Amino acid sequence: MLQxxxxxxxxxxxxxxxxxxxxxxxxxxxxxxxxxGAGKSTLMKVLNGIHQPTNGSIEINGAKRVLRGPRDAATHxxxxxxxxxxxVPNISIAENIFLGNxxxxxxxxxxxxxxxxxxxxxxxxxxxxxxDPNTVTADLSFIQxxxxxxxxxxxxxxxxxxxxxxxxxxxTSMLEQAEITILFSVIRKLRGRAGIVFISHRLDEVIxxxxxxxxxxxxxxxxxxEKAEASPSRIHHLMVGREVAASYYKxxxxxxxxxxxxxxxxxxxxxxxxxxxxxxxxxxEVAALVGTEGAGSEPLIRSLFxxxxxxxxxxELNGIDLTNVLxxxxxAAGVGYVPRERKIEGIVEEMSVQExxxxxxxxxxxxxxxxxxxxxxKKTNELMGKLRIKAPDRSTPCVNLSGGNQQKVVLARWxxxxxxxxxxxxxxxxxxxxxxxxxxxxxxxxxxGGAAVILIGDTLEEALGLAHTIVVLKDGMQTARFDxxxxxxxxxxxxxxxxx
Amino acid sequence: MTKFxxxxxxxxxxxxxxxVAAFDxxxxxxxxxxxxxxxxxxxxxxxxxxxxxxxxxxxxxxLQAVAAVSSVILALLIPQYGMVxxxxxxxxxxxxxxxxxxxxxxxxxPSFIATLAVGGIAATxxxxxxxxxxxxxxATPRTDSLSWxxxxxxxxxxxxxxxxxxxALAMVIEQMTPFGKAMKALGSGEPAARxxxxxxxxxxxxVFMFAGLFAALSGVVLAGRLSSGSPxxxxxxxxxxxxxxxxxxTSLAGGSGGVLRTLVGTxxxxxxxxxxxxxxxxxxxxxxxxxxxxxxAVSLSAGRAxxxxxx
Numbered sequence: 001m002l003q004x005x006x007x008x009x010x011x012x013x014x015x016x017x018x019x020x021x022x023x024x025x026x027x028x029x030x031x032x033x034x035x036x037g038a039g040k041s042t043l044m045k046v047l048n049g050i051h052q053p054t055n056g057s058i059e060i061n062g063a064k065r066v067l068r069g070p071r072d073a074a075t076h077x078x079x080x081x082x083x084x085x086x087x088v089p090n091i092s093i094a095e096n097i098f099l100g101n102x103x104x105x106x107x108x109x110x111x112x113x114x115x116x117x118x119x120x121x122x123x124x125x126x127x128x129x130x131x132d133p134n135t136v137t138a139d140l141s142f143i144q145x146x147x148x149x150x151x152x153x154x155x156x157x158x159x160x161x162x163x164x165x166x167x168x169x170x171x172t173s174m175l176e177q178a179e180i181t182i183l184f185s186v187i188r189k190l191r192g193r194a195g196i197v198f199i200s201h202r203l204d205e206v207i208x209x210x211x212x213x214x215x216x217x218x219x220x221x222x223x224x225x226e227k228a229e230a231s232p233s234r235i236h237h238l239m240v241g242r243e244v245a246a247s248y249y250k251x252x253x254x255x256x257x258x259x260x261x262x263x264x265x266x267x268x269x270x271x272x273x274x275x276x277x278x279x280x281x282x283x284x285e286v287a288a289l290v291g292t293e294g295a296g297s298e299p300l301i302r303s304l305f306x307x308x309x310x311x312x313x314x315x316e317l318n319g320i321d322l323t324n325v326l327x328x329x330x331x332a333a334g335v336g337y338v339p340r341e342r343k344i345e346g347i348v349e350e351m352s353v354q355e356x357x358x359x360x361x362x363x364x365x366x367x368x369x370x371x372x373x374x375x376x377x378k379k380t381n382e383l384m385g386k387l388r389i390k391a392p393d394r395s396t397p398c399v400n401l402s403g404g405n406q407q408k409v410v411l412a413r414w415x416x417x418x419x420x421x422x423x424x425x426x427x428x429x430x431x432x433x434x435x436x437x438x439x440x441x442x443x444x445x446x447x448x449g450g451a452a453v454i455l456i457g458d459t460l461e462e463a464l465g466l467a468h469t470i471v472v473l474k475d476g477m478q479t480a481r482f483d484x485x486x487x488x489x490x491x492x493x494x495x496x497x498x499x500x
Numbered sequence: 501m502t503k504f505x506x507x508x509x510x511x512x513x514x515x516x517x518x519x520v521a522a523f524d525x526x527x528x529x530x531x532x533x534x535x536x537x538x539x540x541x542x543x544x545x546x547x548x549x550x551x552x553x554x555x556x557x558x559x560x561x562x563l564q565a566v567a568a569v570s571s572v573i574l575a576l577l578i579p580q581y582g583m584v585x586x587x588x589x590x591x592x593x594x595x596x597x598x599x600x601x602x603x604x605x606x607x608x609x610p611s612f613i614a615t616l617a618v619g620g621i622a623a624t625x626x627x628x629x630x631x632x633x634x635x636x637x638x639a640t641p642r643t644d645s646l647s648w649x650x651x652x653x654x655x656x657x658x659x660x661x662x663x664x665x666x667x668a669l670a671m672v673i674e675q676m677t678p679f680g681k682a683m684k685a686l687g688s689g690e691p692a693a694r695x696x697x698x699x700x701x702x703x704x705x706x707v708f709m710f711a712g713l714f715a716a717l718s719g720v721v722l723a724g725r726l727s728s729g730s731p732x733x734x735x736x737x738x739x740x741x742x743x744x745x746x747x748x749x750t751s752l753a754g755g756s757g758g759v760l761r762t763l764v765g766t767x768x769x770x771x772x773x774x775x776x777x778x779x780x781x782x783x784x785x786x787x788x789x790x791x792x793x794x795x796x797a798v799s800l801s802a803g804r805a806x807x808x809x810x811x
Contacts, residue, residue, distance in 0.1 A: 307695075327695065332697065346692060346695070350756055362678030371676050
């Protein structure tokens with residue numbers, strides 16, 4: 001139904017897309033993979049009419065078309081679920097779903113809310129979301145919002161007569177297994193009258209759901225393969241030009257933690273989030289918090305940093321009480337937090353690489369109260385080399401860096417301050433394979449230096465690959481705790497019964 | 501874009517000077533330009549305090565009232581206490597800043613409301629203390645205690661020296677200290693600053709205290725120049741001060757700009773104003789020009805495009 005012919009897109013002299021050709025048939029799921037910056041998102045924006053191609057043409061149902069914007073694309077049956085969420089937070093779900101298309105609900109000059117809510121409920125049912133469409137969107141969890149986003153795009157099913165093409169830009173990067181299952185069943189149902197383009201960093205998922213897979217590298221399609229020919233290692237190889245090492249999680253670099261307790265958590269309780277959480281963490285130990293979305297890992301890790309208040313319990317790091325302190329106290333005591341929302345909470349986008357690295361505990365880099373710039377420059381260059389931060393130089397504003405490099409800057413910051421406890425909240429989310437490996441190496445090194453790590457992994461495999469200890473949470477309660485250093489490795493199947 | 505915002509005001513300043521000089525070459529005489537600069541010192545000092553407030557993404561509408569109350573305190577105390585009166589006037593400014601910073605940073609009211617209210621209090625205090633009139637400063641205390649501000653050194657008015665010294669100190673604080681980077685991080689995005697362990701409330705308090713200090717200094721210098729303290733002495737200073745900051749290229753969205761930019765912005769405003777008078781544009785039309793230039797400056801300023809819609 002959709003055919004791209006030799007699409008090229010230049011931005012200020014940089015070729016973001018090089019003669020990309022791609023076709024999507026009805027009933028087909030096309031997987032699109034590539035490292036960060038390979039051009040996937042740019043291609044999606046061309047398909048959605050946000051960017052105009054510099055060269056090349058787009059054919060829809062056999063006719064050449066120029067797409068003037070998302071609305072124009074929608075009239076041709078092309079809908080997109082965005083990687084960055086596009087919902088308005090302070091209006092209801094129903095209003096969001098039909099934003100800009102309220103006309104069909106207008107009766108006697110006013111909106112018939114009941115009909116709109118009923119229609120919204122139908123859309124939500126398609127994605128298996130059972131919430132009142134009157135709910136204010138901001139009250140939903142991230143995953144629920146993602147599902148609403150999908151439901152919004154699915155209104156095209158009723159609005160457009162012909163075939164559809166649904167673009168999904170990393171829809172699973174934030175989802176837990178259960179939601180991914182729902183998403184995949186929705187995708188499979190949609191195939192009846194739609195072609196799907198599916199972007200993800202999780203290659204096993206792409207292979208599972210796709211019929212055809214396109215691999216992009218540096219703005220060009222380097223390979224197109226059928227599902228039967230695809231394997232994660234083959235795709236990896238094409239994406240990054242190297243085989244994935246068997247030692248993906250750097251397990252050989254994993255060391256025994258020291259017998260010295262770093263973090264003591266006792267009876268930590270926050271109503272509606274988690275209850276009576278107690279554990280010890282040794283120096284050099286990685287503990288992974290696992291659980292389904294909403295199980296409490298997220299608020300727990302934020303409470304440990306001082307971003308959320310707890311009602312009961314104590315947090316003690318190397319003998320210092322850190323219960324309900326402000327973040328400046330926890331940072332001073334040696335806690336470093338790598339947040340999930342990298343762009344909002346992680347880096348300061350306008351600040352340079354060096355400024356970002358020297359943001360916390362900046363006093364360490366001063367002499368008589370003034371910055372010692374030559375020492376800072378040396379340290380920054382050293383860290384950029386060590387973590388392989390790709391940027392023109394240390395004064396480049398972080399807004400111009402790719403996601404993976406931004407994340408490395410956040411990690412470099414806490415590595416620089418010599419943090420004793422690293423709180424890593426989805427540290428590899430949205431990162432390409434190469435950047436992930438760099439992050440794993442760094443985690444190993446942090447531990448070797450005697451710092452403790454609490455990790456919320458992107459996948460169960462990641463948690464199992466990295467952690468010495470697995471703490472399983474369910475509905476805010478700790479349901480199990482595993483030693484992951486035994487001779488027979490744990491598998492996700494060992495954990496899942498305690499999660500659901 | 502950042503580069504753009506950095507050079508445009510300088511080019512604008514040179515262009516403005518050349519345009520005025522084309523009408524009247526005497527404008528280019530060093531004495532005229534030096535006089536222009538020394539006349540703009542009080543506006544510059546107030547704009548300096550405003551710069552950091554805007555740099556962290558807030559605004560301070562109390563500064564002209566703070567300058568006025570400081571001038572009144574100075575005029576009242578100087579006959580008896582001499583230099584100590586200056587210290588009291590400056591401390592008063594810092595305290596008003598502290599209150600603004602507390603209401604905004606700790607009680608979390610929007611800064612424009614917080615400072616509008618504090619400005620009202622300061623204005624009333626100035627009226628009450630002065631008995632609603634202007635208070636003369638006699639020649640003797642003026643020369644004894646204020647010559648550092650209004651005399652001449654090396655044949656250059658001391659207002660210029662004071663401005664340059666304060667600017668240099670402010671640049672060091674802004675560029676070379678952790679506090680300076682904390683301000684930038686705060687202006688760029690509070691959540692990220694919090695995660696980096698920056699003391700947000702403390703930073704806000706200090707920024708507003710600096711703004712109060714610089715405004716009070718502006719009031720003191722102004723009182724010295726005019727030989728009087730008055731509750732209305734700094735009226736019509738607030739908007740030019742904000743305009744100087746923005747024209748210089750400090751973004752109203754916060755996170756980019758700085759005190760050096762404000763020097764250019766202030767000179768630009770003063771040259772434009774004097775120049776228009778030189779050329780013979782009447783005062784009403786000047787306001788129109790200022791309005792248009794301000795809109796143009798804000799739309800070109802760095803950081804605005806990144807942050808999208810402004811409210």
